[in-house]
Amino acid sequence: MPKSTAVLFALCCTLLLPFTVQAEPDLIILVRHAEKSADNPADPSLSALGQARAQALAIALQHSAVSNIFTTQFKRTRETALPLAQARGITPQVLGAKRGAEHINEVVAAVRASNGVVLVVGHSNTVPAIASALGAPAMKEFCESSFSHMLVLRPTAQGVYMVQSRYDVAEASSTDANCQ
Numbered sequence: 462m463p464k465s466t467a468v469l470f471a472l473c474c475t476l477l478l479p480f481t482v483q484a485e486p487d488l489i490i491l492v493r494h495a496e497k498s499a500d501n502p503a504d505p506s507l508s509a510l511g512q513a514r515a516q517a518l519a520i521a522l523q524h525s526a527v528s529n530i531f532t533t534q535f536k537r538t539r540e541t542a543l544p545l546a547q548a549r550g551i552t553p554q555v556l557g558a559k560r561g562a563e564h565i566n567e568v569v570a571a572v573r574a575s576n577g578v579v580l581v582v583g584h585s586n587t588v589p590a591i592a593s594a595l596g597a598p599a600m601k602e603f604c605e606s607s608f609s610h611m612l613v614l615r616p617t618a619q620g621v622y623m624v625q626s627r628y629d630v631a632e633a634s635s636t637d638a639n640c641q
Contacts, residue, residue: 486579489572489595489614490525491588492518492628494537496608507540514608517629519544521611527551528577531568533558538582545580558584569594588612596621 495511495518507515522545530546530553532538542553556567568591572579583591585603592612593599603610609627 485616486529486572486575486577487615488525488578489616490522490527490578490580491592491612491614492541492580492582493585493588493603493608493610494535494541494582497537501536504536506536511537511541511608514629515541516544519548521628522580523548526578527580529575529579530554530582531556531571531579532582533564533584538584542580542582553582558587565590565594592623597623600625 494507495514496508497505497511498508500506518541527545527549528551530542530549530551532542532553532555534555534557539553539555545551546553554571556564556571558564559567564587568581568583568587572581572591572595581588581591585605585607588610589600589602589612592614595614596616597612597614609629611626611628613624613626615622
């Protein structure tokens, strides 16, 4: 076989080899945990209102085809995700909350390695930071009294599109200019 034919044959065979495709979610849904009780200041459960909000989240996302759920180790994030996880037959992946950028980077890496529709249940200070790290516009932290935010991100070749919404009952507006 002539040398040029052998090179062409080798190139064609290389193109037929399997290759790894980078996973990318179709849709990313980010919410803050629901209202917490005062039962344990270090790791509170959800209050009755928070449990109702968690049910409302499951209803709001019942047709969204969520296939991956990420929470932190805290009860309030796990309990917020629980009704939807049970309805979808999904075991949420717990990503330990750490300080600062380390946690944000871990969540972003986990989300980007996922396929399908991803739900992330985080905290007032992490959800906006995670959205921004995924390519959404920068936004302020959520107010400590705000639990109804829902950010829906759609990654595309042109960038990340974001819809900022609320689910269940919206809270009264905060007068704190440092959060939303």
